[in-house]
Amino acid sequence: MVKPSTEKSKTQVCRLRHYALLLACFLWTSFCLALWAVNGGIHIKQFQPPRPKPVPQNNSYSITSAFDMGIGDEEWERLQKAIDWSIPDQEITRLDQSTSPVHSTFSIVGLKESYKVGEKISVTITARDHNKNLKRYGGDFFKAKLFNTQLKASVYGEVVDHRNGTYSVPLLLPWEGQAQVFVRLEHSSEVVQILKKYRDSSFPRSHYNGYFEGSGPDKTRISEVVECNIKWGADGGWRKGDCCCEYKDIRTGTVWLCERPKKLSCDKLVHHSHGVLENPLNSFEKQLFAMKLTDVAISGDKKILNGLSNTVANGAVEKCRTGMTTPVPAGFYLKDVWKSFVCNTRQFSPAQMANCLKNKIVYLMGDSTTRQWFEYLERTVPGITRLDLHTHHELGPLMAVELKNNIIIHWRLHGVPLQSGKMPITDLPYINNYIDTIAGGRHAVIVFTYCAHLVFHPITFYVHEVAKIRQSVVSLLSRAPETTVIIKSGNTQGLKNIFQSDWNVLQLDTVMREMFKDIDGVIFLDVWQMTSCHYLRENIHPEPVIIANEVDMLLSYVCPA
Structure with a gap:
C-alpha cells in the first residue's frame, strides 16, 4: 500500500511535466509565428530542381587515401591542385544552359596588319550558352592553334581559363608568311562535369574477359569465359561477396578479379581480352555529348595574319638531355617537320x-x-x-x-x-x-x-x-x-x-x-x-x-x- 504523501508527490511531478510541455509548445509556436512574420507571411521552401541520376557506385576518389595510392598526403594535395579544373557549381539540368559552339566566339586582341616572327598573338574566347547568354563560370575544354595549310605549318596554343566564361590564348607566330587562328570547343564545361563525375567514381565503364582452361574429371578439355575487372575503391570491386578469384601482384599490390568459374579452379586463368563497354550516361547526359555540341569549331576573326621576317624560328639549339622542361609551345610544324623549342x-x-x-x-x-x-x-x-x-x-x-x-x-x-x-x-x-x-x-x-x-x-x-x-x-x-x-x-x-x-x-x-x-x-x-x-x-x-x-x-x- 502506497503512503498518501508519496501519491501527492507523484501528482505534483506530473503537473510540473504538463506545465513544462505547455510552455515548450508555446515557445515553439511563438518562434514559428515570428519567422512567418519576418518572411512577410509567406511560407518559404527551397526549390530543388530535378537532378540527373547519381553515379551508381561509391565515389572512390574522395575516400581512397594517399596511403592506399602509395604516396604521401602532400603529394596527393599537389596532384589534386595540378589537375584542378573549373566546373559548374551545380548540376545542369537543361540543355540550353550548356555552352553553345554556335554562339561562342573568339577574337584577336589588338589585331595588326603584320607581325614579326616570334611575336605573340593574343586571342580571347568568349563562351555563351544556347540562349546567347554569357557564361558565368569556366571549365569549357577548348583547343586552339595557329596554322598555315600551304606551308603545312602549325603551332599549339594553351588555353587559359579565367573561370568566368572567358578564356585567353597566347599564340606564338614562329614562321614567316601567312597564318590563321583556329579554335574548337572540344567539350562544354557541362560535359567536363560529367566526365569528372564518372572518372572520380568506382563505377566500371570497361569490362574484361578471363579465359579459364583445364581438364575435367574425365580428362576432357574444359574452357570457361568469365568477366574480370580491377579491385579498387570503396566497394572493393564490381562484384560482392565470395564471387571471385583474386590475383594480387606481389610488387604492385594491384588486385585483379575474375568471376569464379563453375567447373575450373582459379589457377586455370590463361587468357585475357577486352569485354563490353558499359555506358553509364542517362538520356540528358547523352544529349550533352551529342556531336553537334562537342568537337565543333567556333567562329571568330578569320583574318589572314602576315608574319614578316627574313628568318624562320629554328627551334632550340641546346643538345637534348635529361632534366629539360617542356615549354608552351614545345615546338611547331613547318613543311611537316617538327622543330622543337625544348x-x-x-x-x-x-x-x-x-x-x-x-x-x-x-x-x-x-x-x-x-x-x-x-x-x-x-x-x-x-x-x-x-x-x-x-x-x-x-x-x-x-x-x-x-x-x-x-x-x-x-x-x-x-x-x-x-x-x-x-x-x-x-x-x-x-x-x-x-x-x-x-x-x-x-x-x-x-x-x-x-x-x-x-x-x-x-x-x-x-x-x-x-x-x-x-x-x-x-x-x-x-x-x-x-x-x-x-x-x-x-x-x-x-x-x-x-x-x-x-x-x-x-x-x-x-x-x-x-x-x-x-x-x-x-x-x-x-x-x-x-x-x-x-x-x-x-x-x-x-x-x-x-x-x-x-x-x-x-x-x-x-x-x-
Missing part, C-alpha cells in the same frame, strides 16, 4: 637511325602507340628483321634485330586493365615488374607510355599504378644511372565519348608529368602538342608523318647532336 631535334635518315641505335637494346612498352614506333623503326632501319616469337602480330610481345649493328628492339603491352584482343595473360606484365627485370646501362633505352587504357578507371587507381612505376624507375637509375629512360605522353585521340575523351588523357598526362618531374634522369616527350596542332585529323593512332617526327625526337635524345 632541344635540338633533327631528322634521321635510315642510315643515321642504324648508326644511332648501334649496340642498343630498346625496350618499348605500353600500348599500340608505342607499337607504332616499333613498326616505324622496323620499316625504316636498314636490315632490321622481326623475329617470330609465335605471338599475335599486333598484340605481341614483339622483337626485331639487326645483326650488323647489334640492334635489338622489344615491344610489349602493359598489364591489366587493358583493352586488347585475346592473348595470354602471362604476356601482360605490369610496367614496373618488367622494368625490374632490366639490368640497364648505357646500351639500354627504355620507353613507356601509360595512358589510353587507364581513362576507363578512377584516377586514384592511376596514381597508384604510376607510383609503382616511378619506384621501379628510381631503382633502375640507382643501379644503372646511364640508362636512357623516356616517358611518352599520351596523344590526342579524336574520340569525344564517355569512354575515350582527350580531357581524360590530358588529366592523366598531367599526373604523370607531376609525379616524375623531380626524378633525375627521366625524359618526358610531349607528343600531346604534336598531335593536337597538326593539320591531320586527330586519331588515337597518329598518321605516319606524325610518328616519323615523334621517332626523330626520340632518337634526338638517344643520340643528341
Whole structure:
C-alpha cells in the first residue's frame, strides 16, 4: 500500500511535466509565428530542381587515401591542385544552359596588319550558352592553334581559363608568311562535369574477359569465359561477396578479379581480352555529348595574319638531355617537320637511325602507340628483321634485330586493365615488374607510355599504378644511372565519348608529368602538342608523318647532336 504523501508527490511531478510541455509548445509556436512574420507571411521552401541520376557506385576518389595510392598526403594535395579544373557549381539540368559552339566566339586582341616572327598573338574566347547568354563560370575544354595549310605549318596554343566564361590564348607566330587562328570547343564545361563525375567514381565503364582452361574429371578439355575487372575503391570491386578469384601482384599490390568459374579452379586463368563497354550516361547526359555540341569549331576573326621576317624560328639549339622542361609551345610544324623549342631535334635518315641505335637494346612498352614506333623503326632501319616469337602480330610481345649493328628492339603491352584482343595473360606484365627485370646501362633505352587504357578507371587507381612505376624507375637509375629512360605522353585521340575523351588523357598526362618531374634522369616527350596542332585529323593512332617526327625526337635524345 502506497503512503498518501508519496501519491501527492507523484501528482505534483506530473503537473510540473504538463506545465513544462505547455510552455515548450508555446515557445515553439511563438518562434514559428515570428519567422512567418519576418518572411512577410509567406511560407518559404527551397526549390530543388530535378537532378540527373547519381553515379551508381561509391565515389572512390574522395575516400581512397594517399596511403592506399602509395604516396604521401602532400603529394596527393599537389596532384589534386595540378589537375584542378573549373566546373559548374551545380548540376545542369537543361540543355540550353550548356555552352553553345554556335554562339561562342573568339577574337584577336589588338589585331595588326603584320607581325614579326616570334611575336605573340593574343586571342580571347568568349563562351555563351544556347540562349546567347554569357557564361558565368569556366571549365569549357577548348583547343586552339595557329596554322598555315600551304606551308603545312602549325603551332599549339594553351588555353587559359579565367573561370568566368572567358578564356585567353597566347599564340606564338614562329614562321614567316601567312597564318590563321583556329579554335574548337572540344567539350562544354557541362560535359567536363560529367566526365569528372564518372572518372572520380568506382563505377566500371570497361569490362574484361578471363579465359579459364583445364581438364575435367574425365580428362576432357574444359574452357570457361568469365568477366574480370580491377579491385579498387570503396566497394572493393564490381562484384560482392565470395564471387571471385583474386590475383594480387606481389610488387604492385594491384588486385585483379575474375568471376569464379563453375567447373575450373582459379589457377586455370590463361587468357585475357577486352569485354563490353558499359555506358553509364542517362538520356540528358547523352544529349550533352551529342556531336553537334562537342568537337565543333567556333567562329571568330578569320583574318589572314602576315608574319614578316627574313628568318624562320629554328627551334632550340641546346643538345637534348635529361632534366629539360617542356615549354608552351614545345615546338611547331613547318613543311611537316617538327622543330622543337625544348632541344635540338633533327631528322634521321635510315642510315643515321642504324648508326644511332648501334649496340642498343630498346625496350618499348605500353600500348599500340608505342607499337607504332616499333613498326616505324622496323620499316625504316636498314636490315632490321622481326623475329617470330609465335605471338599475335599486333598484340605481341614483339622483337626485331639487326645483326650488323647489334640492334635489338622489344615491344610489349602493359598489364591489366587493358583493352586488347585475346592473348595470354602471362604476356601482360605490369610496367614496373618488367622494368625490374632490366639490368640497364648505357646500351639500354627504355620507353613507356601509360595512358589510353587507364581513362576507363578512377584516377586514384592511376596514381597508384604510376607510383609503382616511378619506384621501379628510381631503382633502375640507382643501379644503372646511364640508362636512357623516356616517358611518352599520351596523344590526342579524336574520340569525344564517355569512354575515350582527350580531357581524360590530358588529366592523366598531367599526373604523370607531376609525379616524375623531380626524378633525375627521366625524359618526358610531349607528343600531346604534336598531335593536337597538326593539320591531320586527330586519331588515337597518329598518321605516319606524325610518328616519323615523334621517332626523330626520340632518337634526338638517344643520340643528341
